[in-house]
Amino acid sequence: MVSRGNSGGQSCVGAVEEKKLELRLGLPSGEEWSTVKERDREQAHSVESHGGHFSKVAKSNISNFCVGSNGGFLGSVELNSQGFWQQQGLLQLQAKAGVVEEPKEKTNGSGEKQQSLDKKGCGPPEAHAAASGNSAVANNNSSQTRTTTTPVVGWPPIRSFRKNIAYTSKPFPEPQNESSKIVTKIESKEKGLFVKINMDGIPIGRKVDLKAYDSYEKLSLAVDELFRGLLAAQKDPLAPGTQKSAEEKQAITGLLDGSGEYTLVYEDDEGDRLLVGDVPWNMFISTAKRLRVLKSSDLCASSLRTVSRKRTATDS
């Protein structure tokens, strides 16, 4: 089928441009500039030997390439001192990109390409002038092992929040396949994440292992189990709590949505008090240090205002 990638797509001038790039990957010094300039002339000359119409192309490609690599923010380019500004612009761009491995791969890529091109010969004589200008911008990422693209300002034309979307860090672990998930669960069970939990009106607190649950619903049920008996004992201190059956004791419900008599809140690692249920479960257990079961009526507007909401790094 179609050979994916760029092995077949390079013209002579393209490879020449690529070689130029390799040489440029160093700090600008007086000597190096002149060396490169000499090479420029050499290459332009060698290009000419392939066909007279290429020579003009080479020059215009240079200016095209450089203006492109300057991008939007690198300011204007003086027409009369083409050579210097081009290379300056190129180096700035690559320095920003911080792509260090490129040179080696490019060497390989261009070497191989040169061979394959020699076999194929140059492009057809009637190739449009710009055809030979698979310019150096293109050559940056045109080795056979697709290397990283040198970033050009504002290219590709997508908004910032869409860039690097593959690397957007999630605040909780990626779900894995079944077996590794089970292993993770066992491991985390062994470690345990016990936090204190206190309930309004009950002097004695409990401890709960957050890692034993995987959802807010389960936690809510656990809180009910932990405190139902104690709550009943508080309300009727004379009745022996163990005599009543579980059903007769009033269940503690509505902890998460504000509909019950009590509401579950937690304290995070910054010491802030927050309502339980807002963030994904895994994020919650990683930041919760302590739980509290408060009377819903105590959560008036004024106290809600003092409950500061943290900014969580949920996005890139």
Next chain:
Amino acid sequence: MMTYFPEEVVEHIFGFLTAHCDRNAASLVVQGVVPPAARLRRNCYAVRPERVAARFPAVRSLTVKGKPHFADFNLVPPDWGGLAAPWIEAFASSPTAAAAGGRGGRAGGGGGGAPLEELRMKRMVVSDECLETLARSFPNFRALVLISCEGFSTHGLAAVATHCRHLREIDLQENEIEDRGPQWLSCFPESCTSLMSLNFACLKGEINVAALERLVSRCPNLRSLRLNRAVSVEALSRILMKAPQLVDLGTGSFWVDHRSEAFHRLISAIERCKSLRSLSGFWDASPLCLPAIYPICSNLTGLNLSYAPAIQGSDLIKLIRHCWKLQRLWVLDCIGDKGLAIVASTCKELQELRVFPSDIYGAGSATVTEEGLVAVSFGCPKLHSLLYFCHQMTNAALITVANNCPNFTRFRLCILEPKKADPLTNQPLDEGFGAIVRSSKGLRRLSLSGLLTDQVFMYIGMYAKKLEMLSIAFAGDSDKGMLYVLNGCKNLRKLEIRDCPFGDGALLENVAKYETMRSLWMSSCDVTLGGCRALAAKMPMLNVEVINERTKAKSRGSPSDFHKVEKCVYRTIAGRGTTPRFVWIL
């Protein structure tokens, strides 16, 4: 002449003007009151806001656009402008507006106060102060739509929520909003029951979920709800139980343990939403969670999975097989050509497809090529809107696509590598794009990429007669290219060019053309300062701006006329108020 007709007649005539552009053109000529039903659209520097407010005091719906499109890609420096405040203040303080509001006040809106009901802003700088002004000045205010704006925080949202009694719509799309806490959701009064559309997907930071749930419970007309990433699946389930009538939903963070009860609750909640037609969000979605939406997939007409990079090809395929009514699909390129083939065979109603890149800088293996697009073109004859990021494209493929789909209105192709030729033939892609413009006679918007010569512009000038917006990058050989377009495309309104060898010759040859256009953007081309000056001299009605980001020593004081510039041309009647120091008005 129109001023002699009574208002009722003017209204009647306006009723026949359905295209926004026609209305705009007409409204500049007609004096008197624009009927309330008419919408006003303006570029923020095309005309002074006070003038618009004075002329059209009773306008109920206003759309203002600020920065040029390339601002989305960081090509426009910050502080360039596009301030919303002058617009809001002009309409808030216009005495005629207040009088008009009093005269034509709707029932329940109270007497007095400006009658503005809807404000849509795009790429504007909006402040909390002007949101507060808006909230307090327009008693009938119903709909706020902000797209790609910045400069405000959740405090501004709180002001709108607090004071706008009849709010129907808050739609925040891709804005930069400073997070100053989640209280804004609590600011909707208990009496607010009219919300129909609420979109805060772009908000970073946490929100007050309990307040959101209460708000949702008391707004029975809520049709569209788009949550932000801070909303968990558990919260989503509770919200859906309270709003099963939703038509459009943007989920929050879509990760949940698929073996948990929370997951089952999610499924039940989604199942109840029989009216759901459009889904988006899906942040952090893992493939194991996707089955939660299977029950309603067959009803979906819109699906946006472009924030879910963990959903790879095979899982996407499983999902897409359920979505046979899909009209609009946004995905990442990890769908692959195979996935697009499944789209082609399943989604016969598809009209709009957007394929975004998931990994620009890496050597990702999962991408799409011309094969995927060709497959879709065979399978989806109704396709008319395309945004496609890919690593390569061929002329043969484009010609096939052009033959299969002659109904494109929007065709935006982005080959990630600039100036990349057809890998099969090593040729430029002139013929391929030429086929597209020749075949899709209704094409209104076109974005080019890949290796292109002046030839493609000749085709565009010849065939793209309905073209209104053209985006060009790293293309062309000479001034001829740009001139083909300026001379040939009768309906061209916006032209944006970067990194092309078009110079002063092209810029100055057909200056009259710019009067028929809305804007021209050229950056990193061969235009010089002298050329810009000449243009400004020839066309005093144009606002010609030069943006020079580099104000350091290299510019050496006042630059010579041979200095290459970044630049932008606007059509204008009045100049702009304040100018940042890096912008020169010529």
